[in-house]
Amino acid sequence: MTVVLKLGGSVVTDKETPETVDDDALDAAVDAIGDAALDRLVLVHGGGSFGHYQADRHGVSLSVGSHDAPGVWAIHDAMRRLNDVIVERLQAAGVPALPVHPLSVAVRDANADLTLPLEPTRTMLAEGFVPVLHGDVVAEAEAGATIISGDELVTRLATGLSADRVGLCSTVPGVYDDDGAVIPRISGFAQVDAVLGGSESTDVTGGMAEKVRALLALDSPAQIFGPESLPAFLAGESAGTVVDGGAE
Ligand SMILES: Nc1ncnc2c1ncn2[C@@H]1O[C@H](COP(=O)(O)OP(=O)(O)OP(=O)(O)O)[C@@H](O)[C@H]1O
Numbered sequence: 001m002t003v004v005l006k007l008g009g010s011v012v013t014d015k016e017t018p019e020t021v022d023d024d025a026l027d028a029a030v031d032a033i034g035d036a037a038l039d040r041l042v043l044v045h046g047g048g049s050f051g052h053y054q055a056d057r058h059g060v061s062l063s064v065g066s067h068d069a070p071g072v073w074a075i076h077d078a079m080r081r082l083n084d085v086i087v088e089r090l091q092a093a094g095v096p097a098l099p100v101h102p103l104s105v106a107v108r109d110a111n112a113d114l115t116l117p118l119e120p121t122r123t124m125l126a127e128g129f130v131p132v133l134h135g136d137v138v139a140e141a142e143a144g145a146t147i148i149s150g151d152e153l154v155t156r157l158a159t160g161l162s163a164d165r166v167g168l169c170s171t172v173p174g175v176y177d178d179d180g181a182v183i184p185r186i187s188g189f190a191q192v193d194a195v196l197g198g199s200e201s202t203d204v205t206g207g208m209a210e211k212v213r214a215l216l217a218l219d220s221p222a223q224i225f226g227p228e229s230l231p232a233f234l235a236g237e238s239a240g241t242v243v244d245g246g247a248e
């Protein structure tokens with residue numbers, strides 16, 4: 001059973017304060033992951049107040065690249081430092097976590113199509129490690145370097161590793177409808193187009209709308225849920241909103 005789980009940057013950082021880890025939220029997530037002790041778990045984390053802040057500052061986004069090496073490095077460095085904290089906390093809780101930095105392995109061509117070699121992640125999994133990837137900057141032909149979101153990594157990993165379960169843990173308990181109630185199941189974008197806004201704070205990768213779009217493109221159902229439902233997701237229960245594009 002292969003599980004791909006993204007810890008939202010909004011969950012593990014204080015998104016309003018640049019480069020600040022939300023220690024309590026991260027510790028709670030790490031405890032849940034440690035308690036679940038899953039066999040084949042791949043983790044991805046987002047940028048929160050680390051990557052998005054730096055990306056905004058240096059004018060780099062999913063579509064706008066940069067050739068400014070110090071700027072590109074500042075974005076990567078912020079993400080790497082957040083990744084360091086997450087890997088260290090996981091290891092301290094007994095989880096055999098190791099980093100996989102997308103900048104060093106992934107690339108986009110001149111059409112912005114992504115190549116993400118999965119061998120490092122696959123081999124780590126086979127050897128009993130828990131690979132921890134993160135939203136990052138990647139080299140892009142004719143554009144310098146652009147952002148890759150944690151959500152895009154999740155969909156690539158889910159497909160490439162034939163994941164059995166996919167979860168996005170965000171700050172909200174699921175995708176809200178017009179009345180603020182959690183929608184139990186989304187099977188097509190038209191169903192939610194009107195209610196899906198972007199993220200409330202600095203977020204260069206599109207917030208909830210892009211999450212739903214990305215998950216709808218998967219073959220298997222995925223779940224969007226809040227931190228309170230992380231133990232349930234890890235236990236194999238359904239949590240938050242199920243996004244099931246295969247049912248379309
Ligand atoms: N209909 C909706 N239902 C739920 N959340 C919504 C909706 N529309 C917009 N949002 C916003 O989407 C946010 C979640 O997206 P965001 O990109 O911040 O999540 P994340 O993955 O946790 O963070 P990051 O992108 O930093 O990793 C919520 O905090 C909320 O403000």
Ligand SMILES: C=C(C)CCOP(=O)(O)O
Pocket residue numbers: 009045046047048051052055075079134135136137147148149150151204205
């Ligand atoms: C902004 C950067 C570098 C990463 C974005 O990843 P996300 O928070 O998953 O959208």
